[in-house]
Amino acid sequence: MVSIRLDDLGARYGRKPLVQDVTTPAFAGGEVVAVIGPNAAGKSTLFKRIAGLLRGPGQVHVEGARRGRDAVCYMPQDTSANAVLTVYESILLARKQGSSWSVGDDDLGRIDETLEALGIADIAFKNIGELSGGQRQLASLAQMLVRDPDVLLMDEPTSALDLSRQVEVLTYMRSLARARGMVVLIALHDLNHALRFSDHTMVIANGELIACGPSHDVITPALLHEVYHVEARIEPCSRGIGQVIVDDVAAKGKTFGIGYRPPQTSMKVPAE
Numbered sequence: 311m312v313s314i315r316l317d318d319l320g321a322r323y324g325r326k327p328l329v330q331d332v333t334t335p336a337f338a339g340g341e342v343v344a345v346i347g348p349n350a351a352g353k354s355t356l357f358k359r360i361a362g363l364l365r366g367p368g369q370v371h372v373e374g375a376r377r378g379r380d381a382v383c384y385m386p387q388d389t390s391a392n393a394v395l396t397v398y399e400s401i402l403l404a405r406k407q408g409s410s411w412s413v414g415d416d417d418l419g420r421i422d423e424t425l426e427a428l429g430i431a432d433i434a435f436k437n438i439g440e441l442s443g444g445q446r447q448l449a450s451l452a453q454m455l456v457r458d459p460d461v462l463l464m465d466e467p468t469s470a471l472d473l474s475r476q477v478e479v480l481t482y483m484r485s486l487a488r489a490r491g492m493v494v495l496i497a498l499h500d501l502n503h504a505l506r507f508s509d510h511t512m513v514i515a516n517g518e519l520i521a522c523g524p525s526h527d528v529i530t531p532a533l534l535h536e537v538y539h540v541e542a543r544i545e546p547c548s549r550g551i552g553q554v555i556v557d558d559v560a561a562k563g564k565t566f567g568i569g570y571r572p573p574q575t576s577m578k579v580p581a582e
């Protein structure tokens with residue numbers, strides 16, 4: 311079974327180090343790992359470093375992979391595409407990348423299965439330049455899945471999707487991780503998704519790993535206060551799944567340079 315472990319990993323753009331000293335336990339095939347943290351914390355940079363797209367110190371240890379050189383796939387946050395290809399062609403191209411160009415029944419079967427599972431069979435022959443943002447994100451996800459990676463890095467893969475699609479995609483990803491023995495690392499801003507769909511959570515802040523462990527142990531009111539400067543509770547919903555409820559933004563959390571202002575308690579109604 312595949313496993314991935316990060317050892318003192320760092321990454322830089324030019325000379326500037328943006329991620330440093332990231333060391334994790336081994337994550338095993340079948341596990342979903344959420345990567346959370348504020349804007350500009352270094353989540354995408356970390357993913358690019360793991361995928362070998364950036365240089366830096368430290369090591370990525372992948373053991374037991376089936377796919378050798380193609381073991382790790384990275385789905386970037388920005389999925390815009392200009393190529394004049396249909397969705398189907400782009401997925402076929404992704405499937406055959408780095409292998410022989412002959413197309414077999416297994417290739418076609420995997421593509422059909424993925425299109426169906428992601429609910430995009432109806433747009434298979436649309437040009438990818440003509441898709442909506444959400445459709446493009448699903449097509450991009452399909453391109454990754456047909457490559458059968460051992461480790462899949464997904465950078466905010468549900469950011470353009472409507473509510474039901476978000477839940478469907480994350481449910482599917484978790485079942486696929488289990489069924490294919492794949493490790494899935496997902497950068498997420500929705501902490502309720504992290505609580506519901508991930509086994510482990512890594513928290514990145516200012517380019518450093520400040521917490522890593524079982525998601526329900528890591529995502530706590532104290533952590534949310536420290537990292538996001540919010541006063542929050544974690545309450546179990548009727549199905550027993552933890553939900554983050556943000557009561558307030560701490561004064562320290564002013565983000566836009568205007569300082570925190572308490573919410574307005576009344577609205578001005580124009581006189582008739």
Ligand SMILES: Nc1ncnc2c1ncn2[C@@H]1O[C@H](COP(=O)(O)OP(=O)(O)OP(=O)(O)O)[C@@H](O)[C@H]1O
Binds near residue numbers: 347348349350354355
């Ligand atoms: N190509 C680049 N050259 C120089 N600096 C970059 C480059 N790309 C990103 N950065 C910087 O690296 C830092 C981390 O960015 P990164 O995209 O990894 O953050 P993130 O945690 O993924 O943020 P977000 O949640 O907003 O997507 C930021 O300060 C960003 O400005």
